[in-house]
Amino acid sequence: MITFDGVSKRYPDGTVALDEVSLECETGRITVFVGTSGGGKTTALRTINRMVDPTAGRVLIDGADVRDRPPAELRRGIGYVIQHAGLFPHRTIVDNIATVPYLLGWDKKKARARALDLMERVGLDTGMARRYPFQLSGGQQQRVGVARALAADPPIMLMDEPFSAVDPVVRAELQDEFLRLQAELEKTIVFVTHDIDEAIRLGDKIAVFRTGGKLVQFDTPEHLLAHPADDFVAEFIGQNRGIRSLSFARAADLRLRDDVVVKETAAGVDAADSEWVLVVDADRRPLGWARTAEITGTPGEAPLSPVGGTFDVATDTVRGALDAAVLSPAGLAVGLGPDGAVAGVAGGADLLAVPTHGGTG
Numbered sequence: 001m002i003t004f005d006g007v008s009k010r011y012p013d014g015t016v017a018l019d020e021v022s023l024e025c026e027t028g029r030i031t032v033f034v035g036t037s038g039g040g041k042t043t044a045l046r047t048i049n050r051m052v053d054p055t056a057g058r059v060l061i062d063g064a065d066v067r068d069r070p071p072a073e074l075r076r077g078i079g080y081v082i083q084h085a086g087l088f089p090h091r092t093i094v095d096n097i098a099t100v101p102y103l104l105g106w107d108k109k110k111a112r113a114r115a116l117d118l119m120e121r122v123g124l125d126t127g128m129a130r131r132y133p134f135q136l137s138g139g140q141q142q143r144v145g146v147a148r149a150l151a152a153d154p155p156i157m158l159m160d161e162p163f164s165a166v167d168p169v170v171r172a173e174l175q176d177e178f179l180r181l182q183a184e185l186e187k188t189i190v191f192v193t194h195d196i197d198e199a200i201r202l203g204d205k206i207a208v209f210r211t212g213g214k215l216v217q218f219d220t221p222e223h224l225l226a227h228p229a230d231d232f233v234a235e236f237i238g239q240n241r242g243i244r245s246l247s248f249a250r251a252a253d254l255r256l257r258d259d260v261v262v263k264e265t266a267a268g269v270d271a272a273d274s275e276w277v278l279v280v281d282a283d284r285r286p287l288g289w290a291r292t293a294e295i296t297g298t299p300g301e302a303p304l305s306p307v308g309g310t311f312d313v314a315t316d317t318v319r320g321a322l323d324a325a326v327l328s329p330a331g332l333a334v335g336l337g338p339d340g341a342v343a344g345v346a347g348g349a350d351l352l353a354v355p356t357h358g359g360t361g
């Protein structure tokens with residue numbers, strides 16, 4: 001656990017970069033610092049590895065003040081990733097990644113083996129090991145930066161806008177892989193970004209900073225979306241926060257309808273009040289949507305429109321179900337159980353009836 005206890009930083013020119021910030025970054029979780037430019041995010045991050053020392057207050061790692069530890073020793077247990085990766089241009093990729101193991105005195109063979117292993121983990125082709133940074137794309141360089149920070153297996157990782165310099169598609173890929181890696185490694189991560197969407201996607205907890213180094217809100221993403229502390233936070237989060245909240249509601253909590261699901265061989269269809277019915281086979285696998293008015297024989301004989309979107313009842317969020325509903329000709333999303341059989345359908349009001357977890361406080 002990393003604890004900020006009334007941390008302030010006033011630079012010699014009088015700029016207040018942090019103003020009595022108190023918060024806790026939980027062990028094994030991702031804490032995101034987000035906020036306006038100049039809000040003090042980077043300064044706050046750097047107080048953890050003593051690149052900046054506070055002018056008041058304390059930063060503690062597992063209860064021990066970081067100022068009681070020499071910076072060099074402290075930093076060996078803290079990985080650091082920055083924008084543009086900050087790679088050494090004249091070192092090969094493998095040597096860049098092995099930087100800290102070399103510093104720790106590992107033998108070359110072991111350090112390089114570790115570097116190659118990490119290249120695979122962060123999704124880099126090990127064929128690139130002998131290349132130099134300039135021979136890699138921006139996204140690949142960022143992966144090298146992450147691999148380098150992980151090389152000595154530090155329990156803590158500080159990441160300052162690590163994915164900001166790449167295009168949105170690559171960025172989304174990096175975010176996905178980062179989350180996958182974190183699920184495996186469970187590092188204590190503090191992540192700075194100016195992008196609220198990235199914060200919501202990655203953060204277990206989010207700290208919102210505003211100019212003057214003030215911490216305005218420290219909350220889960222769900223709660224931040226549902227209950228912004230003030231107008232500043234609400235404006236910072238931006239539009240669509242209602243829809244974005246649906247990403248935190250589980251599809252498993254949806255009330256599913258079954259009245260419009262009919263077997264292909266059914267004798268008669270008793271859903272005259274619905275314009276569409278979902279036709280399923282004997283195993284309840286979806287075949288397509290039929291217009292009720294076009295069913296003259298069995299449903300299976302009627303013209304079928306594609307199923308459109310489906311969602312996984314066990315694992316998807318309500319946002320996924322909403323997407324599926326929008327893609328469905330009937331405006332109804334088809335929920336599938338673990339065996340691929342139709343568990344039921346949901347649309348419109350059903351999707352909005354689920355409270356997001358943040359909504360209850």
Ligand SMILES: Nc1ncnc2c1ncn2[C@@H]1O[C@H](COP(=O)(O)OP(=O)(O)OP(=O)(O)O)[C@@H](O)[C@H]1O
Pocket residue numbers: 011012013015016017035036037038039040041042043044194209
């Ligand atoms: N060495 C320094 N001397 C004086 N002022 C500084 C110094 N470093 C940072 N500042 C100021 O401290 C404030 C906070 O800076 P910081 O870099 O922590 O903000 P940030 O939230 O990370 O901003 P950004 O998103 O733009 O990177 C800013 O006003 C900045 O100009």
